[in-house]
Amino acid sequence: MxxxxxxxxxxxxxxxxxxxxxxxxxxxxxxxxxxxxxxxxxxxxxxxxxxxxxxxxxxxxxxxxxxxxxxxxxxxxxxxxxxxxxxxxxxxxxxxxxxxxxxxxxxxxxxxxxxxxxxxxxxxxxxxxxxxxxxxxxxxxxxxxxxxxxxxxxxxxxxxxxxxxxxxxxxxxxxxxxxxxxxxxxxxxxxxxxxxxxxxxxxxxxxxxxxxxxxxxxxxDAMDYKKKDDFIVKYPTQSNHVNTMVDCPYFKTNFIEITEDLTQEVTQRDSFTIYMCVGGKVEVTTQAGSAIIEKGETVLVSASTNMITLSGSNAKLLEVTI
CATH class of the missing domain: 2.60.120.10 (Jelly Rolls)
Known part of the structure; x- marks a missing residue:
């Protein structure tokens, strides 16, 4: 399959x-x-x-x-x-x-x-x-x-x-x-x-x-009672670049703004990839097919994927892996 x-x-x-x-x-x-x-x-x-x-x-x-x-x-x-x-x-x-x-x-x-x-x-x-x-x-x-x-x-x-x-x-x-x-x-x-x-x-x-x-x-017994300033995530927003947002033991999330085609080689990732579209529209293409997602839509790319191409001219994505 x-x-x-x-x-x-x-x-x-x-x-x-x-x-x-x-x-x-x-x-x-x-x-x-x-x-x-x-x-x-x-x-x-x-x-x-x-x-x-x-x-x-x-x-x-x-x-x-x-x-x-x-x-x-x-x-x-x-x-x-x-x-x-x-x-x-x-x-x-x-x-x-x-x-x-x-x-x-x-x-x-x-x-x-x-x-x-x-x-x-x-x-x-x-x-x-x-x-x-x-x-x-x-x-x-x-x-x-x-x-x-x-x-x-x-x-x-x-x-x-x-x-x-x-x-x-x-x-x-x-x-x-x-x-x-x-x-x-x-x-x-x-x-x-x-x-x-x-x-x-x-x-x-x-x-x-x-x-x-x-x-x-x-x-x-579950609550942290200390005041901590560890919750605001600062991240770069360079276009057509994978910008790290969160990297924790449970998930890794990147911000990607697409203004032209972006291809990633993901052979070594050993994880599924999720794209949440938080702005615009983008086509997600792999060797097995493609799907278009718009703002408010999500797509799951399998770990067996070798290359991912993101095509669009005005899209914002959250990329999530393990």
Whole structure:
């Protein structure tokens, strides 16, 4: 089987805080007024992505991994993760503030949930005027100070707010308290994990009138209480060049702006490659075929690929590998 560049059907998720930008800005097939997430590439059980283009249309990502593990993922990726797809790719539209939350590290997630932890990064694609994100604390706090702020309803006073605009990028390591603010549309790259500890939700109620579950006690031992300035990602933006953004043990992400054809020799990569189009339109061509992606679309290129050519005149891409 020739594993050509694969596109997948988006898995749309309604959220209390969601809006219509995934449909209006990125063209997702949503009829809902509260679509918060588009899962672009997922190996999460119950939400497995399905191919949407070419002769493999309708085939699940998991079946492809089972049938062609090393060809699709790469030998080193299979050695580390077996036949599990190791990252989850999303677009997120926050019409309202998301809950304030954090994610456990690998050890704690394994012990409590038999899951990976959840390290992630955000690339801001669009932001309303004065939109912001919460990332970390604005000072060092103790566990006792934090717990008291929950009792006193003063947690928001301890948090660090970052104003954002298109292109801003943030790395969210495990244990860091965070939230996406209202008016932000972003691309998210994360470990394959759906483990989230929600610690404050602005006292919102769901459509049945219930408060959403909080994970106050579990979060206490998972949280980093130190003020750290390690989350803003500075990266070069040289056109037709692979610009490093994030290089962590769980994924590597590069920024590529295409103004003319760019060909990469990737024989030694030993990893699949994902392209998230965050602006414009580009054609992704390999020895096995090609696919066109526009802003808000994603394509998966197999590890068995030798050369990748990116063709376009006005495109911005996030390139993700392991």
């Amino acid at each position: 020739k594993l050509y560049p694969l596109k997948f059907q988006p898995i749309l998720k309604e959220r209390l805080w969601g809006g219509t930008k995934l449909k209006d800005v990125l063209g997702k097939p949503s009829e809902s007024e509260i679509t918060g997430e588009s899962w672009e590439l997922s190996g999460v059980p119950g939400d497995i992505s399905e191919v949407s283009n070419g002769e493999l249309q309708g085939v699940s990502l998991q079946r492809l991994i089972n049938d062609y593990p090393e060809e699709l993922l790469g030998k080193s990726v299979v050695q580390r993760f077996g036949k599990e797809f190791p990252i989850l790719i999303k677009f997120i539209d926050a019409k309202q503030d998301l809950s304030i939350q954090l994610h456990p590290n690998d050890a704690l997630a394994k012990e409590r949930h038999n899951s990976f932890g959840k390290t992630e990064m955000w690339y801001v694609m669009d932001a309303d005027k004065e939109a912001n994100l919460i990332v970390g604390f604005n000072k060092d706090v103790t566990k006792e100070e934090y717990s008291k702020s929950l009792e006193d309803n003063t947690l928001l006073d301890l948090l660090n707010y970052e104003d954002v605009s298109e292109g801003d990028t943030f790395f969210i390591n495990t244990g860091k308290i965070h939230a996406i603010g209202a008016g932000v549309l972003l691309a998210e790259i994360q470990q394959t994990s759906d483990v989230t500890y929600r610690v404050f939700d602005f006292n919102r109620k769901d459509k049945e009138g219930n408060l959403r579950e909080l994970h106050t006690e579990m979060a206490l």
